[in-house]
Amino acid sequence: MSAAEKLQLHNEPVQPLFSVRDLTLLYGPEKGCQGVSFDLYPGEVLGIVGESGSGKSTLLSLLSGRCPPDRGTVSYRNSDGRLVDLYSASEAQRRTLLRTEWGFVEQNPRDGLRMGVSAGANIGERLMAQGVRHYGELRAAGIDWLSQVEIDPLRIDDLPRTFSGGMQQRLQIARNLVSSPRLIFMDEPTGGLDVSVQARLLDLLRGLVRELDLAVVIVTHDLAVARLLADRLMVMRRSHVVEAGLTDQILDDPQHPYSQLLVSSVLQP
Numbered sequence: 001m002s003a004a005e006k007l008q009l010h011n012e013p014v015q016p017l018f019s020v021r022d023l024t025l026l027y028g029p030e031k032g033c034q035g036v037s038f039d040l041y042p043g044e045v046l047g048i049v050g051e052s053g054s055g056k057s058t059l060l061s062l063l064s065g066r067c068p069p070d071r072g073t074v075s076y077r078n079s080d081g082r083l084v085d086l087y088s089a090s091e092a093q094r095r096t097l098l099r100t101e102w103g104f105v106e107q108n109p110r111d112g113l114r115m116g117v118s119a120g121a122n123i124g125e126r127l128m129a130q131g132v133r134h135y136g137e138l139r140a141a142g143i144d145w146l147s148q149v150e151i152d153p154l155r156i157d158d159l160p161r162t163f164s165g166g167m168q169q170r171l172q173i174a175r176n177l178v179s180s181p182r183l184i185f186m187d188e189p190t191g192g193l194d195v196s197v198q199a200r201l202l203d204l205l206r207g208l209v210r211e212l213d214l215a216v217v218i219v220t221h222d223l224a225v226a227r228l229l230a231d232r233l234m235v236m237r238r239s240h241v242v243e244a245g246l247t248d249q250i251l252d253d254p255q256h257p258y259s260q261l262l263v264s265s266v267l268q269p
């Protein structure tokens with residue numbers, strides 16, 4: 001049960017963690033994303049699905065404050081309850097959010113890891129940014145997180161480039177989660193991996209998301225990934241969100257013709 005669901009059981013009003021209104025960035029006609037609005041609650045996993053070029057990564061870049069929109073707003077309720085207006089915040093505030101309360105798991109682990117420093121240093125970096133200086137503490141966190149993502153802690157001093165693709169991706173996840181973020185963005189986190197490695201990573205991710213009560217926005221073109229991880233889905237096509245709702249509802253009974261096509265194309269042998 002997510003934090004939001006627990007609060008609802010006690011009839012306490014739950015406020016969204018993240019509110020998005022009319023978010024738009026167009027590189028050309030129907031290239032990018034337009035008119036996107038949604039609320040994300042604590043502990044909720046939102047999947048963004050759709051064909052290549054539909055605007056999924058553009059939307060994720062906007063949501064995480066990596067690029068500014070043509071129009072629209074994103075507000076985030078930070079851990080002390082204050083609302084942060086993402087695009088009017090300073091660059092420094094956005095950067096602080098991204099390395100403390102938020103995380104970003106890149107499709108290609110090489111973009112999300114520092115390849116020139118050890119696995120332990122990769123994990124310790126965000127803690128150091130939060131002011132942890134004690135070597136023993138950083139080391140202990142490194143060992144703890146390596147084992148949480150099923151990497152042998154004896155590899156703590158090894159460079160990420162000596163790791164397999166699946167291990168690199170798990171290290172990237174550890175590097176992001178060590179600072180106890182509340183919201184994680186992921187762009188195709190299992191994209192470049194073999195099917196069996198994907199399945200293991202997905203299991204691990206699912207466990208961590210539930211255990212840590214993380215809110216997640218995950219981009220994937222793989223509906224099996226969406227089914228496994230996401231509570232809700234947004235289906236994108238040519239820069240528009242054509243359908244949004246509960247994952248089971250969309251996958252079992254899609255309403256928009258494009259969602260129907262997307263779902264049926266997966267079911268065909």
Ligand SMILES: Nc1ncnc2c1ncn2[C@@H]1O[C@H](COP(=O)(O)OP(=O)(O)OP(=O)(O)O)[C@@H](O)[C@H]1O
Pocket residue numbers: 027030031032050051052053054055056057058059221
């Ligand atoms: N920086 C950019 N400059 C110009 N056009 C861009 C830029 N980034 C994306 N686009 C265009 O915007 C559209 C949406 O791209 P985007 O990368 O968001 O799609 P996507 O849904 O993530 O696709 P994929 O599944 O292939 O990753 C595409 O037509 C792309 O060519």
Ligand SMILES: [Mg+2]
Pocket residue numbers: 056057058
């Ligand atoms: Mg993309």
